[in-house]
Amino acid sequence: MSMKDPYESYTKKTHVIGRIATLVTLCLLLGAPFVIGAYLGAMPDLGAAARGFISVGLVWTVSSVVEFLVYLPMLGSGGGYLAMITGNLINMKIPCAVHSRDLAGVKAGTKENEIVSTLSIAVSSLVTVLVLAAGVLLLQPLLPVLESRVLRPAFDQVVPALFGAMAFRYYRGHLKLALWPLLLMSALFILVPSLRSQTSIMILPSGALAILLAWFGWKKERAAG
Amino acid sequence: MxxxxxxxxxxxxxxxxxxxxxxxxxxxxxxxxxxxxxxxxxxxxxxxxxxxxxxxxxxxxxxxxxxxxxxxxxxxxxxxxxxxxxxxxxxxxxxxxxxxxxxxxxxxxxxxxxxxxxxxxxxxxxxxxxxxxGMVLNLFFNKKYSSTLLRRGEKKGPSFGDTAMTAMFIGLVSAYIGSYIGGLVSGNARFDLAGDPVPLCCALAAAAGMMLFTRLSALKGLKWLEDFSLALAMLAGMAAAILFRVLFPAAGNGAAAAAESAALMMGGAML
Structure with missing residues (x-):
């Protein structure tokens, strides 16, 4: 009698559930504007939507392909399905999954990382859904606090706070590796100030340089035995 | 309606x-x-x-x-x-x-x-x-792509995969920190030193917070802090952003920020 590997069956089902959930979400999201259009009595202008897609959407299409290729290895398969459905990758899901991997002490590309990543992204997404639902429910009483001139600078700086904290965690053990990408990026942003609006694209050359340096370091370590 | x-x-x-x-x-x-x-x-x-x-x-x-x-x-x-x-x-x-x-x-x-x-x-x-x-690509390619990655990760012997992921994340963080440095040095034009210092200060304060909470969580009895270290470090960074805006209201924003600071102080008093 053959014993089925529980992890193999988990992975298989993850893909089935992930694909169904993705397909249903896609239909719901693309269908919603038409349902709302019917409710409002005015269907979307498909010509204007097509023109808009060419002017705004193509950039995001390229960006989505890059995000998929670069981030899926960090997220794992289950985490990948969830993160693409729930969004907010750079400012939430990726740091959350990477930090969880670190806390749990698991390595990328392993079964354990797959579990940790899925768990962390699912929890992060649920917390986001709950916070947003509570926020929407309590919008009127919360509005003066959230938009207060004192607190506003804090909420404007969530992403710098996140990357500052992560920088300490990751630069600490890899100072040599972090130095060159940081120097290169700082120089580029200083010399070409307009690049600041393209920070998410600049992740690619920065990441590529870091991976290249890590590769040389790794080869050197292996050669040294 | x-x-x-x-x-x-x-x-x-x-x-x-x-x-x-x-x-x-x-x-x-x-x-x-x-x-x-x-x-x-x-x-x-x-x-x-x-x-x-x-x-x-x-x-x-x-x-x-x-x-x-x-x-x-x-x-x-x-x-x-x-x-x-x-x-x-x-x-x-x-x-x-x-x-x-x-x-x-x-x-x-x-x-x-x-x-x-x-x-x-x-x-x-x-x-x-x-x-x-992203969802469309997941539908068609997630299974094949992640299976290949998992096979490589589970391979016996040394693997570059984990190091590559750490390096990629360091690259991601460096792009953002670099943009804060660039934003300060070349705010509106190259080397004008008139940019907004708040993102960089906030990132530095969060990094200092992370250092503090990481050290504290290594102490006996404070191990639980490790789970909350990232959230607490972010809070430290965000608090620094408020403090910076209150102490240096005009920094990076010129006259507009000075006007805003008066309102900020008033808002602070009201809160």
Whole structure:
């Protein structure tokens, strides 16, 4: 009698559930504007939507392909399905999954990382859904606090706070590796100030340089035995 | 009923809330399955609980920032649609940019006064269509791509995969920190030193916070702090941003910030 590997069956089902959930979400999201259009009595202008897609959407299409290729290895398969459905990758899901991997002490590309990543992204997404639902429910009483001139600078700086904290965690053990990408990026942003609006694209050359340096370091370590 | 009233109606909440509920249910299913699979492959449940605690505590602050995105877009699109967009698939920086681009295409400004029913449904369609490609790629390629990665990760002997992921993340962080340095040195023009110092100060304060909480969590009896270190470090960075704005109201913003600072002080007094 053959014993089925529980992890193999988990992975298989993850893909089935992930694909169904993705397909249903896609239909719901693309269908919603038409349902709302019917409710409002005015269907979307498909010509204007097509023109808009060419002017705004193509950039995001390229960006989505890059995000998929670069981030899926960090997220794992289950985490990948969830993160693409729930969004907010750079400012939430990726740091959350990477930090969880670190806390749990698991390595990328392993079964354990797959579990940790899925768990962390699912929890992060649920917390986001709950916070947003509570926020929407309590919008009127919360509005003066959230938009207060004192607190506003804090909420404007969530992403710098996140990357500052992560920088300490990751630069600490890899100072040599972090130095060159940081120097290169700082120089580029200083010399070409307009690049600041393209920070998410600049992740690619920065990441590529870091991976290249890590590769040389790794080869050197292996050669040294 | 005018368009804005209908965009904030119960029907809209029902449509958008229904989709959000579906996605929340998917998250619950994935979380439960991952938990059970983790136990089945012999993972320590205390490690999984640590992951849950850390992920939950970390996510609160970015989620509040995302809520501000809902508020920002609600003036033109009502509350339910931005609530849906930012709960499902959307990203804070994406939604605002695409909403403005889409409004341009339908020939209106993105304001509540200018909004029409047809403009809204068109903008909503464009917001959904432009960002769907990650999901489409997942549908067709996730299985093959992740299976290849897993095979490589499980291979006996040294693997570069884990190092590559750490390096990629260092690259990601460096791009953002570099942009804060560039933003300070070349705010409006090259080397004008008139940029906004707040993002860099905030990042430095968060890094110092992370150092403090990491050191504290190594002490006996304070191990629990490790799960909350990221959230607490972010709070430290955000608090520094408030302090900086109060102490140096004009930094990086010129005269406009000086005017704002007066109001800031008044707001502080009121709070």
């Amino acid at each position: 005018d368009v804005m009233a209908r965009l904030n109606s119960g029907t809209m909440y029902l449509i958008c809330g229904g989709i959000i509920a579906f996605v929340a249910a998917v998250c619950v299913i994935f979380a439960l399955r991952a938990w059970r699979a983790g136990k089945a492959i012999g993972m320590d449940t205390s490690v999984m609980l640590k992951v849950i605690r850390s992920s939950a505590s970390f996510s609160v602050l970015p989620a509040v920032a995302i809520l501000l995105g809902v508020i920002a877009l609600s003036g033109a699109l009502g509350v339910p649609w931005p609530w849906l967009r930012l709960s499902v698939i959307g990203a804070l920086h994406y939604e605002t940019q695409v909403a403005h681009g889409a409004a341009e295409q339908v020939g209106i400004e993105l304001t509540g006064d200018a909004m029409t029913a047809r403009a809204f449904s068109t903008i909503a369609l464009l917001m959904s269509a432009c960002i769907m490609w």
